[in-house]
Amino acid sequence: MANKLISEMGLPKSIANIFAARNINTAKDALSLTEFELMELLDVGMADVTSAVAHISAVVSPPYQTALFLMEQRLQNEQFAGHLPTRLKGLDDALCGGIPFGVLTELVGPAGIGKTQFCLKISLLASLPASYGGLEGHVVYIDVESKFSSRRIIEIGSTSFPEIFHRKGMAQEMAGRILVLRPTSLSEFTESLQQIKVLLLQQQVKLLVIDSMAALISGEYDQGAPRQHSLGWHISFLKSLAEFSRIPVVVTNQVRSQRRDEVCQYSFQAQKNAETQEGTDKYDSHVVAALGIHWAHSVTIRLVLEAKSGQRYIKVAKSPMSPPIAFPFIITSSGIALLEDDGIELRGQEINTIHCQGLDEIINFDGERMK
Amino acid sequence: MKKTPVFYRDLKNSDSEALESLNVPSRISRFDNGEGSQTIIHGAQNAWDMLQEESSLTRITTSCADLDNILGGGITCKEVTEIGGVPGIGKTQMGIQLAVNVQIPSYCGGLGGKAIYIDTEGSFMVERALQVAEACIEDMSEYSRFLHKDLQAFQVGMQSKDILENIYYFRVCSYTEQIALINYLDKFITEHRDVKVVIIDSITFHFRQDFDDLALRTRVLSGMALKLMKVAKTFSLAVVLLNQVTTKHTEGSFQLGLALGDSWSHSCTNRIILYWNGNERYAYIDKSPSLRSASAPYSVTSRGIRNSASNFKRAKMM
Numbered sequence: 266m267a268n269k270l271i272s273e274m275g276l277p278k279s280i281a282n283i284f285a286a287r288n289i290n291t292a293k294d295a296l297s298l299t300e301f302e303l304m305e306l307l308d309v310g311m312a313d314v315t316s317a318v319a320h321i322s323a324v325v326s327p328p329y330q331t332a333l334f335l336m337e338q339r340l341q342n343e344q345f346a347g348h349l350p351t352r353l354k355g356l357d358d359a360l361c362g363g364i365p366f367g368v369l370t371e372l373v374g375p376a377g378i379g380k381t382q383f384c385l386k387i388s389l390l391a392s393l394p395a396s397y398g399g400l401e402g403h404v405v406y407i408d409v410e411s412k413f414s415s416r417r418i419i420e421i422g423s424t425s426f427p428e429i430f431h432r433k434g435m436a437q438e439m440a441g442r443i444l445v446l447r448p449t450s451l452s453e454f455t456e457s458l459q460q461i462k463v464l465l466l467q468q469q470v471k472l473l474v475i476d477s478m479a480a481l482i483s484g485e486y487d488q489g490a491p492r493q494h495s496l497g498w499h500i501s502f503l504k505s506l507a508e509f510s511r512i513p514v515v516v517t518n519q520v521r522s523q524r525r526d527e528v529c530q531y532s533f534q535a536q537k538n539a540e541t542q543e544g545t546d547k548y549d550s551h552v553v554a555a556l557g558i559h560w561a562h563s564v565t566i567r568l569v570l571e572a573k574s575g576q577r578y579i580k581v582a583k584s585p586m587s588p589p590i591a592f593p594f595i596i597t598s599s600g601i602a603l604l605e606d607d608g609i610e611l612r613g614q615e616i617n618t619i620h621c622q623g624l625d626e627i628i629n630f631d632g633e634r635m636k
Numbered sequence: 637m638k639k640t641p642v643f644y645r646d647l648k649n650s651d652s653e654a655l656e657s658l659n660v661p662s663r664i665s666r667f668d669n670g671e672g673s674q675t676i677i678h679g680a681q682n683a684w685d686m687l688q689e690e691s692s693l694t695r696i697t698t699s700c701a702d703l704d705n706i707l708g709g710g711i712t713c714k715e716v717t718e719i720g721g722v723p724g725i726g727k728t729q730m731g732i733q734l735a736v737n738v739q740i741p742s743y744c745g746g747l748g749g750k751a752i753y754i755d756t757e758g759s760f761m762v763e764r765a766l767q768v769a770e771a772c773i774e775d776m777s778e779y780s781r782f783l784h785k786d787l788q789a790f791q792v793g794m795q796s797k798d799i800l801e802n803i804y805y806f807r808v809c810s811y812t813e814q815i816a817l818i819n820y821l822d823k824f825i826t827e828h829r830d831v832k833v834v835i836i837d838s839i840t841f842h843f844r845q846d847f848d849d850l851a852l853r854t855r856v857l858s859g860m861a862l863k864l865m866k867v868a869k870t871f872s873l874a875v876v877l878l879n880q881v882t883t884k885h886t887e888g889s890f891q892l893g894l895a896l897g898d899s900w901s902h903s904c905t906n907r908i909i910l911y912w913n914g915n916e917r918y919a920y921i922d923k924s925p926s927l928r929s930a931s932a933p934y935s936v937t938s939r940g941i942r943n944s945a946s947n948f949k950r951a952k953m954m
Binding site for chain 2 (some may be wrong): 292293296297299300302318319321322323324325326327328329330332333334335336339361365367368374443496497500501504505507508531533534557558559562563564565567575582583585586588612613614615616
């Protein structure tokens, strides 16, 4: 809509010509200027400019829908009312049915905690036939860190859904639906995104997974400001991809250790907390998400995977519908499994912190058990 | 408020003196005639009229009594209020809550209006709006039972469906669309007079990604702010802007601050910052011409925004 031509908007001929003569061709050109700037540039009266701008605005404004209409449409047209069930009952309940279509869902946690396992599992779920509760579609898996394992995906499949995977040819069909892309740089990634857009328009892809987003950036820039902005385009592109094709998009994010000077507060808080600053020892086992606050604003759901006192937890850290809740989980041969479905409701900021205490022990322990 | 009569008398005296000395015909400007008053300069309004109007101004409750208290009753109509905070603190929750609460009918102490929800990020969740709406209806029927005291099942006569139907949802996908829609609001609201709140979630998103020319961004933003203020005044509705936060590197340390820069911070009348204080969510009035800067705890529950759990008992007794 932003690039709609002014000449096609049905403005009075005389005014439309003036716009064209000053090389203001699209709505974007016209609306990026203030009315006074337009007056100056076009050399016409205030009244004309105001009415022209009002006309252009009315044409370009998106139409409204009532929230009721949105909901009814979703219930009618989409599987599971617009959610991809993760088959982790507690988590599905908290998220009103699973990973929602049309928005970004982020997994963040230390290396080895199980982010990729989670991604593999949901890729499989999306490719399952509808009769088994899947989305029966293709999955695009952008594997930046080269961690995708086809053997593991078959293993997860045959232990969690033996009835499907033991049928002849099914394993091949399921695995055949998962397309893996391995971009090695940000520019290659950008290119793949453009290609995916075409694929999505044909409506066969039901899930997009990016593992991981942070790896793309960390290779290219030093820490600091540029990395935020280099992702700006990708963030809005991914969001609009998710939204227009109404598919779930799952993105993983790495962690990094928090720098000491990074105690982020508002200026009005600084004084109050000055006394409590001393003797804090809370940085020892803390890490923070590698992509900063700008990125965090743009994901709709953030799931934190962490290790605390020798136990893995998955936490719903940001979600428009779920209370702050944590589930202990383990990794088995069939993928991620919750130890309990009730979850532990957390209070306060605890939900946002990412612990990695005793992660090595868990990994070794699990490793032995899986043999 | 106790002092009002004194002020009133004083003003009235000086007024009559002034009138005499200026020989202004008495049909112009009597302070106490409320709506019918005319003014010397067209379009101007004197401070007393404004006071009268302000005290009769309606507010939209936030459903959190502590927060309503520091806000003087809720989010004020005719003003632009900006609400900012870190990801996950509850900005969108606040937006959805207000879109529902504006519809509380007048017999339950609400505005009985409709809401416009402008979503620039795609973070509006219908499922959540439904939850909040259902909880709100439950609360209203409880309230009216309490008010009417008759055991007859008093029906609120509203369903969550109606509430969802009265939220006009606009999805904006670029900053051009955002500017266009804000220009168009004037016309839209003229056609839908009962709209009482406009929520923009968030004002920042597109302006943060796609703008290279910062000077232009500032101009466009301030133009937008003026238009929003005008809409708020003309239609006496509340405009609520949700804003993201950003980190600023000042004096050797990182500080959090609302996005869009310093000149933007002049654009709205009230500014509320949501933040974590220890283990609780707090709202802080960062800027307001009429309210004391204060902070109050709140919590986000499955039913929506409510009083913070630790203060819950006290609030219930009131």
